[in-house]
Amino acid sequence: MLAILFSSITYAAILAIGCASITLLYASTRTFNFAHASMVSWGFYVVFILYRFFGYTPYIYIPIASVVTAVFAILIYLLIIRRLLNLGASEITLMMVTLGIDLILFAILNMVVDILKRNFGVDATKINIVLSDPIIARIWGAPIKYIHIVSIVTAIVLVILLHIFLTRTNLGIAMRASIENPTLASILGIDINIVYALSWFIGGLLAGLSGGLLVLFMEGTTTIGFDSVVYYFAGSIVGGLYSIYGGLLGGALVGVSERFLTFLLSYWIPDIIAYRFAIPMMMLVVTLLIYPKGLAGLVRRI
Amino acid sequence: MSLEYLAINFGIGAILALSLNIEVGFTGIPQFGRVMAVLVGALAAGGLMSRIAAVLLGLPWGVEYAENSARYASAMSTVLATSPLMAITLLIITLILAIALGAIIGYAAAFPALRLREAYLGITLLSFGEILRSILYNYTPLIGGTKGLSIPDVFRFAQGFRSQTAIAFILLITIVMLIISERINRSPLGRAMKAVRDSEIAAEVYGKDIGTIRAYALTIGSAMASVAGALYALFTQTIYAYQFSRYEFTFLPWAYIMLGGVGNNIGVVLGALLFSSARMFIVMYKYEISTVIPIDPVWLEYLLTGLVIVMVTMFRPKGLLPEKPAFTLPRRVIEEISERVKSSE
Numbered sequence: 249m250l251a252i253l254f255s256s257i258t259y260a261a262i263l264a265i266g267c268a269s270i271t272l273l274y275a276s277t278r279t280f281n282f283a284h285a286s287m288v289s290w291g292f293y294v295v296f297i298l299y300r301f302f303g304y305t306p307y308i309y310i311p312i313a314s315v316v317t318a319v320f321a322i323l324i325y326l327l328i329i330r331r332l333l334n335l336g337a338s339e340i341t342l343m344m345v346t347l348g349i350d351l352i353l354f355a356i357l358n359m360v361v362d363i364l365k366r367n368f369g370v371d372a373t374k375i376n377i378v379l380s381d382p383i384i385a386r387i388w389g390a391p392i393k394y395i396h397i398v399s400i401v402t403a404i405v406l407v408i409l410l411h412i413f414l415t416r417t418n419l420g421i422a423m424r425a426s427i428e429n430p431t432l433a434s435i436l437g438i439d440i441n442i443v444y445a446l447s448w449f450i451g452g453l454l455a456g457l458s459g460g461l462l463v464l465f466m467e468g469t470t471t472i473g474f475d476s477v478v479y480y481f482a483g484s485i486v487g488g489l490y491s492i493y494g495g496l497l498g499g500a501l502v503g504v505s506e507r508f509l510t511f512l513l514s515y516w517i518p519d520i521i522a523y524r525f526a527i528p529m530m531m532l533v534v535t536l537l538i539y540p541k542g543l544a545g546l547v548r549r550i
Numbered sequence: 551m552s553l554e555y556l557a558i559n560f561g562i563g564a565i566l567a568l569s570l571n572i573e574v575g576f577t578g579i580p581q582f583g584r585v586m587a588v589l590v591g592a593l594a595a596g597g598l599m600s601r602i603a604a605v606l607l608g609l610p611w612g613v614e615y616a617e618n619s620a621r622y623a624s625a626m627s628t629v630l631a632t633s634p635l636m637a638i639t640l641l642i643i644t645l646i647l648a649i650a651l652g653a654i655i656g657y658a659a660a661f662p663a664l665r666l667r668e669a670y671l672g673i674t675l676l677s678f679g680e681i682l683r684s685i686l687y688n689y690t691p692l693i694g695g696t697k698g699l700s701i702p703d704v705f706r707f708a709q710g711f712r713s714q715t716a717i718a719f720i721l722l723i724t725i726v727m728l729i730i731s732e733r734i735n736r737s738p739l740g741r742a743m744k745a746v747r748d749s750e751i752a753a754e755v756y757g758k759d760i761g762t763i764r765a766y767a768l769t770i771g772s773a774m775a776s777v778a779g780a781l782y783a784l785f786t787q788t789i790y791a792y793q794f795s796r797y798e799f800t801f802l803p804w805a806y807i808m809l810g811g812v813g814n815n816i817g818v819v820l821g822a823l824l825f826s827s828a829r830m831f832i833v834m835y836k837y838e839i840s841t842v843i844p845i846d847p848v849w850l851e852y853l854l855t856g857l858v859i860v861m862v863t864m865f866r867p868k869g870l871l872p873e874k875p876a877f878t879l880p881r882r883v884i885e886e887i888s889e890r891v892k893s894s895e
Binding site: 328 | 574578580582662665666668669670672673674676677678680681684685688796797801804805808844845846848849850852853855856857858859860863864867
């Protein structure tokens, strides 16, 4: 019981970080980022590959993984999204182009895995380094691992850092201004391009971070992002896509509902474990039917 | 063999692209849950038609069928091989069921489409598809869950020409779908759909109910996609929920319509043809490719799809064949029809 609670909170924290990324990108550049799936996979694999080659502890490679995906994100913005935004592309076009990028990143990741297998003898088709994370304590028999603490602390620290960044620094205020009203912000001398590039950078950072934490939480293949991205989407849509806090909240809700709610429901309906996947999706549909704009209405904008 | 692969991919892909074109190209609904209607069609073929056949032939059709489907399906295929009439009846029943169920699910999807816009709607539709897929994957009695379900072969009566007959039939349906889509494109309904896409307010001002038009588009599109799903299941003679992946049955058709030209029926069919040919070449030269570069050629297909989507959006946003204004009937014909309508009143 307690073990399930810990793992669902951990999972919720990891999801929330990723949902914040999707929300930030949508709020700033109207781009619903399908490439999030591959970015999570890349974060997942960069940590694994570096750990496999250099050893020590996987945690020190998580920041590197975030930076790798952040570089991807900034390249995506500079090469593709910026041009399309200037052309006034529709939301659907922007969604589609990120889907194309997603497939490219997915293909490259799989090629890297193939090359690792042929040239370095590292079989990375299915990776599992969950066991490299030792149990550090037990509370009433429920094991506590580093990942439980690290991911929850990371999520909380991120909330605080983002809050300070968005409300106390000039750059953060400029960012909020350009999200609220790009035209007015550019009249006041804010370089929208830099702000958007920065939000893609932060978005990529968060996506990689989420993937890097995920590798210590569950096993997976290169499709880990592709499989779990639906939860990230559900979380960010539940959160409302307009407020980063909403995204964090939505991700946490989806994570907890998938793991913990299913667990609680399984007392009454034993078969429900198999349909665990459907629970967050149902939640998404119900939320949207009640609040068509997500929970953002309940949270303050940004 | 590889031509067969091309033909089947092209036929199914073209039907899916046409159905997507009605929803995305004409009406502007971000349909990211195409796989849902496809699954419903496959369900009509696998879950219902095979049960009907089992009842007709006096075999068990309940849960026992799902558990031992391979044995019962092969028994039924043997019977169907000798009675073409029954096989064709079952084929027609499958198509009717697929159209009906697809239309129902499309109409159901229209309810969120009334309230939601753009990204919200796209992700909701995507979630619908994923919910259905995960339920079918886990729920054993209907289509065998993780094991999948075998379907009796309705093309077996052609003996040695089984797959040729099946492919000819699928291509025939593709042509029918193309004619239907083109007819919709030129009809008042098609123009109303485009009006909704281009400006909802303007369409509303001219007295078009946006909800109804969106519902029409989703119903027609889903029914078409459902037929594609049914044909695919009949051709492969199996239905397995994870065979219907988000990539192959939602994202690839999107790539087809982006490449061919959103809103142009001929264009999307061309897009499907080009893509299926590229996929066929990758499959054909799989071995040769893997000796040159040390990777699995499957990833080249993903890379190609991704590159095509990005390049087309960046440099040729209207696709290879851009949308053209639809030609309506000549004025004379319209006046004649109007005369006929007036005289019949």
